Amino acid sequence: MVKLKKGGIRTAEIPSSSMADIAFLLLLFFLVSTVIDVDTGIGMNLPEYVPIEEQELVPLSKDRLASLLINENGDVLLDKNVIAVPQIKKVLIPRIESKIDLPKNKKLVVSVKTDRKTNYNLYIQAIDQVKGAYADVKEAYAKANWGKDILEISEDQKNELKEKIPIIISIAEPEKIK
Amino acid sequence: MKFAKKRATVKQEISTASMPDIVFMLLLFFMVSTTLREVDVFVQYKLPEAEAIEKIENKRLISYIWVGNDGRVQLNDNLVKINEVQDIMYEKRQALPNVIVSLRVDKSSEMGIVTDIQQELRKAFCLRINYSAMLKE
Numbered sequence: 001m002v003k004l005k006k007g008g009i010r011t012a013e014i015p016s017s018s019m020a021d022i023a024f025l026l027l028l029f030f031l032v033s034t035v036i037d038v039d040t041g042i043g044m045n046l047p048e049y050v051p052i053e054e055q056e057l058v059p060l061s062k063d064r065l066a067s068l069l070i071n072e073n074g075d076v077l078l079d080k081n082v083i084a085v086p087q088i089k090k091v092l093i094p095r096i097e098s099k100i101d102l103p104k105n106k107k108l109v110v111s112v113k114t115d116r117k118t119n120y121n122l123y124i125q126a127i128d129q130v131k132g133a134y135a136d137v138k139e140a141y142a143k144a145n146w147g148k149d150i151l152e153i154s155e156d157q158k159n160e161l162k163e164k165i166p167i168i169i170s171i172a173e174p175e176k177i178k
Numbered sequence: 179m180k181f182a183k184k185r186a187t188v189k190q191e192i193s194t195a196s197m198p199d200i201v202f203m204l205l206l207f208f209m210v211s212t213t214l215r216e217v218d219v220f221v222q223y224k225l226p227e228a229e230a231i232e233k234i235e236n237k238r239l240i241s242y243i244w245v246g247n248d249g250r251v252q253l254n255d256n257l258v259k260i261n262e263v264q265d266i267m268y269e270k271r272q273a274l275p276n277v278i279v280s281l282r283v284d285k286s287s288e289m290g291i292v293t294d295i296q297q298e299l300r301k302a303f304c305l306r307i308n309y310s311a312m313l314k315e
Contacts, residue, residue, distance in 0.1 A: 011189050023199040027206060039234040039280060041310040049300035116290030120283055123292075124226040124309055131230035171296065 042127055046171065055173070066095060066110045070126055072117035085122065088129035089136070096137045100164050107165075113172035127169070134167045141165060217255050221246025223284035228311040239278045240308075241270055245291055247284040260294050267302040282310040 068088070069077040076083050078091060092110070099108050110130050114123055135150075138161055142150045146157060153161070221244050234240055243263070244252040251258055253266055271277050279299055283292055299307065 013189065013191070014193060023196070023203045027203050039237060039240060039308075039310070040231045040313060041234070041280060041308040042228060042230070043232055043234075043278075043306070043308045046296060046300050046305040046307055048303070048305065049297070114289040114293070116288060116293065118289040119285075120287040120289055120292055121226045121285035123289055124228055124285070124311060127309070128228035128230050128311075131228075135230050 042124065042131060044127075044169065044171070060109060064099075064106060064109055066092060066108060068110060068112045068126060068130070070112070070114045070118050070122060072115045072119075074119065074122055076122075076126060085125050085129060088126060089133045092130060092133035093137055096133060096165065097140075100137075100141065104163070104166075107168060109168045109170055111170045111172055130169060131167070134165065138165050217242075219244055219252065220257055221248070221250050221252050221284075223247060223282055224286070225282060225310055225312050226285040227314040229314050231311050231313060234278060234280070234308060236278075239274060239276060240280050241267070241274075241277050241304075242280050242282055243295060245281070245283040245287055245295070247286055249287065249291060251291070251295070260291070260298060263295060263298040264302045267299060267304045271302060271304050276306065277304055278306045278308055279304050280308045280310050 065079075067077075067079060071077075076085055076088070078088060083091065092108075096108055099106060112123075112127065112130070139150045141161060141164065142148055142153055142157070146153060148157075150161075223244060223246050242253075246252070251260060251263070253263060258266065267277075267279070281292070281295065296307070299305070
């Protein structure tokens with residue numbers, strides 16, 4: 001008698017060993033493609049609000065003040081001289097350096113003034129230059145005095161740096177619309 | 179004559195061994211995507227680029243103000259008028275005394291609106307600000 005049999009025993013399983021790989025791939029894809037926004041920016045401190053009637057004018061010697069004016073056409077004026085934005089850093093560095101050893105009330109004050117129609121990007125570029133100048137001076141000071149990178153200095157040295165080279169950027173009081 | 183039954187020889191199961199992986203993946207995805215979008219930003223903006231930028235270490239202290247390319251201002255979850263900024267920020271400052279205000283301003287904006295916001299912030303005594311900027315490549 002002949003026994004009829006159709007082929008071998010077939011198992012219809014979906015291979016699951018690679019499932020984990022697929023899951024990891026997807027996970028990696030999402031990890032890479034999502035933009036985690038880091039909060040970076042230029043930190044500033046605003047002056048306290050004082051009503052116009054109570055405002056006092058404090059005289060500031062010309063030597064101490066670096067006034068930066070930016071008008072609506074994008075012209076930049078540093079102490080009454082027309083200057084290109086990328087030049088600001090170069091001009092400010094020697095001025096900051098010359099005041100490292102002076103007492104606290106003789107340090108450089110950078111005043112920034114803009115028009116209402118000035119482009120915001122240009123303003124940021126200018127502030128960036130000023131901040132960059134301070135950062136460069138600080139770095140050079142740390143290198144010269146302690147032979148260390150600015151990120152490696154101790155807390156005490158950081159305080160000394162802050163005292164010697166304070167960043168004083170003054171945002172000018174907006175004027176009434178003429 | 180005897181025939182072998184066909185149906186009984188085939189297994190009909192879907193493997194469940196990878197189920198945990200899939201669940202974990204989904205979980206991770208939702209965790210990541212929900213923490214990122216805390217508020218819906220209604221305005222469109224492109225941040226300026228700068229070199230001398232710093233990171234804000236304490237994310238908890240940050241409060242955002244957006245200014246879009248059409249000049250609209252967003253604070254928290256909704257669009258506000260500039261003269262409302264003072265009251266909202268004053269309340270915020272009372273809850274969080276050393277709040278840092280991160281200004282996410284579109285780079286094509288004019289300084290007028292930024293100055294107005296700054297004046298409002300000064301009146302509300304929120305003096306620590308941060309001009310949000312991207313690192314210049």
